[in-house]
Amino acid sequence: MGRHTSPPATERDLYRVPGGGKAELVGGRLVIMEPTGALPAYAGGEIFASLRAYARRTGRGHALPDNVAFLVDLPHRRSLSPDAAYYLGELSMRFAEGAPAFAAEVRSEGDYGPAAEAAIAAKRADYFAAGTLVVWDVDLLGADTVRVYRRDDPGAASVYRRGDLAEAEPAVPGWTMAVDDLFPQDVPPARPG
Numbered sequence: 001m002g003r004h005t006s007p008p009a010t011e012r013d014l015y016r017v018p019g020g021g022k023a024e025l026v027g028g029r030l031v032i033m034e035p036t037g038a039l040p041a042y043a044g045g046e047i048f049a050s051l052r053a054y055a056r057r058t059g060r061g062h063a064l065p066d067n068v069a070f071l072v073d074l075p076h077r078r079s080l081s082p083d084a085a086y087y088l089g090e091l092s093m094r095f096a097e098g099a100p101a102f103a104a105e106v107r108s109e110g111d112y113g114p115a116a117e118a119a120i121a122a123k124r125a126d127y128f129a130a131g132t133l134v135v136w137d138v139d140l141l142g143a144d145t146v147r148v149y150r151r152d153d154p155g156a157a158s159v160y161r162r163g164d165l166a167e168a169e170p171a172v173p174g175w176t177m178a179v180d181d182l183f184p185q186d187v188p189p190a191r192p193g
Helices: 011-015 037-058 114-130
Strands: 023-026 030-033 062-063 084-087 102-106 134-138 144-152 152-160 163-165 176-178
Touching: 011 023, 011 114, 037 084, 037 102, 037 134, 037 176, 102 114, 114 134, 114 152, 114 163, 144 163
Parallel strands: 102 134
Antiparallel strands: 023 030, 062 084, 084 102, 134 144, 144 152, 163 176
């Protein structure tokens, strides 16, 4: 008796995610992303707003918010969906073609521990393999709030904390954002440790 296998998920499946939810095509499967908590969503929104102001001021590139699919051509991954992005390609009603120049990944409640760290590192490697120049790993619970990774030196991170201005060179030239802006005024700084 033969074993039934389903065909690999495609871009068509990505367009049909129930309820218009967030998903990525990884390993031939449609991977549904969990809804985001309020604080990570706030931080992602602030990154988007800052990037949008930069794009309008410079007349270059496009800031894109959460739940945008970027179609990529990697052996094991066909899409990426960051929490905020800066994109140099053309915009249309379809998914974005190719990787963003800059991607921000804001950790959610379940993005901690050894398995999560490995998954985050693997996704960051996928961004770089697809052509992204800079990836932010935003950790709202830790003192090292923004870790900036670059394609040309993916193992090293620049670290920014509250009180600092984080950057995304060379993906977003001249753009900076205050780390403090990732938090509502009523959220105290994380305690080191």
